[in-house]
Amino acid sequence: MAKYNHKEIEPKWRKNWDESGIYKTGEGKDKPKYYILDMFPYPSGAGLHVGHPKGYIATDVYGRMRMMQGYNVLHPMGWDAFGLPAENFALANKVHPRIATEKNIATFKKQLAQLGFTYDWEREINTTDPEFYKWTQWIFLEMFKRGLAYESREPINWCPSCKTGLANEDLENGRCERCGSVVEKKPMRQWVLKITAYAERMLDDLEKLPDWEESIKEMQKNWIGKSEGASIKFPVILSAAERNEESREETGSFADAQDDVSIKVFTTRPDTLFGATYMVLAPEHELIKNYELRIKNYGEVKKYAEDAKKKSEIDRADVQKEKTGVELKGVKAINPVNNEEIPVFVADYVLAGYGTGAIMAVPGHDERDFEFAKKYGLAIREVVKAEKKNDGECFSGEGVSVNSGFLDGLTTPEAKKKMIFWLEEKGIGKKSVSYKIKDWVFSRQRYWGEPFPLAYCEHCKNAVDDFIATSKIDLGKIRSFASSADAGSAQDDRERGGFTLGELLNPGWIGVDELPVTLPEVEHYEPTGTGESPLANIVEWVNTKCPKCGGAAKRETNTMPQWAGSSWYYLRFEDPKNDQALVNKEKEKYWSPVDFYVGGAEHATRHLIYARFWHKFLYDIGAVSYDEPFTRLQHVGLILAEDGRKMSKRWNNVINPDEIVEKYGADAMRVYEMFMGPFSQPVAWNTNGLIGARKFLERVWKLKSKVQKSESQKSRSQKLDNLLHKTIKKVGEDIESFKFNTAISQMMILVNEMTAADGLSKEQYQALLKILAPFAPHLCEELWTEVRSEKELESIFNEEWPKYDPELIKDEIIELVIQVNGKVRDMISVDAEVSEEEAKKIALESENVKKWTKGKRAEKIVYVKGKLVSIVVKD
């Protein structure tokens, strides 16, 4: 018999599959559909290491099983090729990003191809293809028109090394997720997407996703970070000394102004309002620059605020460091619940980006305020009585209100409710919700990304202003209107006199409807570092005609972030060549949503948040007909290097799949990666383990000759059938629940039994091949053609997935376990149908059991059908 030679078998079958087109996606409506998807990779220059394909192998195994179960399976692959990694690689290697990307894609494709995946390459997509990003731009434009994209000049995260602004999601502990540089805060003109408008729905709809892993949902919940509480207004006045001075000098005007001045705060603990003894503003707070004349120590305050703003996020967010701040001399705030005058500080422990950028400080019941108050000698008042309280510590839990007027005696939840009611009645506060998630900073100052389909027109800017002036539309109202997700229907647009909501919010910016707006060729695509994208240098591209008035206009020169294309790419696989619409509604009804999505957990708060946001928006505008994109979600556990560290060039511990395939074969690698451990858990690579997988396949190979010998004898053991059918059952169920490691160990048990058995029938062997085929497709296809008969199909993947016979998996004889006082004392083989009476009788008659029951009385006998008898004895 020929030896198992993967080098011969594997290329042969891959060629055969390519030519026969067996993996072309079928669309016959007579079959049910199954859409299984991997998170598509960005093709970096380093190529694949053995860890990358783990998820792809899993989806391939699952998809192949579904094929054999009679489904049309859509299992596509594409490339997330825009973005910083591709561009940085191109810069380092002095080639155009497009060329580098093409080359990298070719490498990736070659590497993936040799693993024998079922990808239908006719559906390949690439986010950098103008025919693809045309629709990325289209989605942006739809958001822009509805006021969900807006221009902002807020300070944002700036990576000094990548020379671009970054979204909150792109940071890791205050560092750039890509290059590890400490991120600075820099005020810059940015396009921002109003993801916060969808925060509530994204949170609520997690309930609709029972087949998502709990851990991923939890991460999203934390990222969205909903807090419920109240917003409260604290009036601001001049301090007593200043008031006297004012009236002496008769400057007179502050009396009018003070009515309007107030500090708005958000708190989750309105029940502690009586304990608010000072206030703190974030260094970025508007009041500071607006009240220069009123703040007596303005120089000092300004210096503190400026210094704080300059600090990197990482320094500012250091929890360990001592809190600092400066009092705003000359002004006071009034605690509205007791009319006390309280001091106002600026301090960098208050964040501009959360809540209102100002807090009421309750040092009695907030650790941070407590620390600050001790340092600056501020009043600390107990307003919540703790059940247990440690001296000298601050109690931030729930209890009963004290020293709190009308709240006294109420528990914290009651007090919160009552305070909110009181605030609303007086009109100085209201129930309020705050989210941690921030709007999505959507522009990058780099070359290799989708251009924005926007032009800036001075004329239309004035026209918009005129329009607002004549129609008396309050821009503030429009802004709050835009926060609701359903803002901006086509009808609204008409009523606004031809201006879209986006244009009203971003005067002068006009959407370019002629798509795609293609990325121009440039001489120098290095980032400028000035906050301008390299595109700004291409005069002939920048200068354009205003799509609205036809006059001179300038294009937006920032580009979109890498996350743009990946936020909707899964829709494109349904109909990748459609140039009329983002999705073909007919096809969409068949394929979508994605039934099963597999990828890394690191995307829980990035890609998966963005994709859900875009999808919900597309649902709202009627572009898709369902509101969650991914029905089932499973995360892949990393494959670590043999030394237990992440595989990385830096540690020189990377294992290249090409070498493994060459030496042991793709099938051995596939089986090993699925066998290593629980799918979602990180496991270290171990080449010895791989050899074990290879040996297993060799045993399967050798069984072939046993079948041929057995054929005439017609020997078919009952025992083997029993195990075979149990294995069919377990493998099917385990693949279904992504427990590949136990599926494989069960097949190993079966193969060991088959090897040891007296005879092996062809049917038994064929059933084994069918359930192993998704894991080791080349080997099983080869063996299948050798043992199949004329009437059987040419490819094993056209065969039906075997069904187990419930009769055959029943055990006739079982091992009855007998326990005495909880300890196993005997095991007796009995008929599976044994009655309770009889089982108990057999148990009590056992010699081993008698040793333990002798001279004692049986107090209780527990019987578990088909399993055990538990005897409880007492002296």
Place this chain on the structure above:
RNA sequence: GGUCCAGUGGUGGAACUGGUAUACACGAGAGACUUAAAAUCUCUUGAGGGCAACCUCAUGUGGGUUCGACUCCCACCUGGACCACCA
């Protein structure tokens, strides 16, 4: 600091809904084949005691519930992931 997850042999790990703990694989040891090695095959392999039947102990630690706990409850220890001055 918050949220979540995990802790089982020398190693990766298995154990359904509370019912034989350590399946399967790796590694190690012994043997067969071989001039020899590799490959392959067979046996042993949680710890301790015993010639053996068998007994005792063992799923991070300590308690609890139960006839019975890796599994459920409480407290603690250790490790990991994500978030983090989020008011």
